[in-house]
Amino acid sequence: MKMNIPAVEAWRDLEQAISQTDQNRQLTIFILAKGSAYLTSSSSFIDVHDLGVDATPPLDESGRPIYVLKNVTGIDLKVQAVLATQAIAINAVVEARHRIERGDLRHFAFVCAHATHRSVGCAVLLASFVYHKAAIVFSTPRTESAARDKGMIAIT
Secondary structure: OOOOHHHHHHHHHHHHHHOOOOOOOOOEEEEEEOOOOOOOOOOOEEEHHHHOOOOOOOEOOOOOEOOOHHHOOOOOHHHHHHHHOOHHHHHHHHHHHHHHHHHOOOEEEEEEOOOOOHHHHHHHHHHHHOOOOOEEEOOOHHHHHHHHHOOOOOOO
């Protein structure tokens, strides 16, 4: 994947934000679909669908998509790579970090249409790069299964 200048700048902004972050914060990141009953006016969330984050796969050298959406989730590295090249997605991660730190939050959510690709990918990016001890709560059987297959679900 190649990044354009705005995406590189967004990653620089994230790097700067990380340096001012309590990376050991006890945080739970929820992944929710639009219209979820768990979303209220007081919920702390970012709707990546409304922002225009896109998980559409780019084409490889032979003109084929690098993945088929029905076969992947935001847990897959290829989907995360597509998101990571979009300034809008990284800016969403930076904004999530700002809201969490400003509000001293313990819970935060990413929202998209089906809680499968974009919101999952942004949640994984936030946990991977910013909040290393965060727990992610998947809200669909498909993402729960994908997380289990990747060793992300711990039974305690």
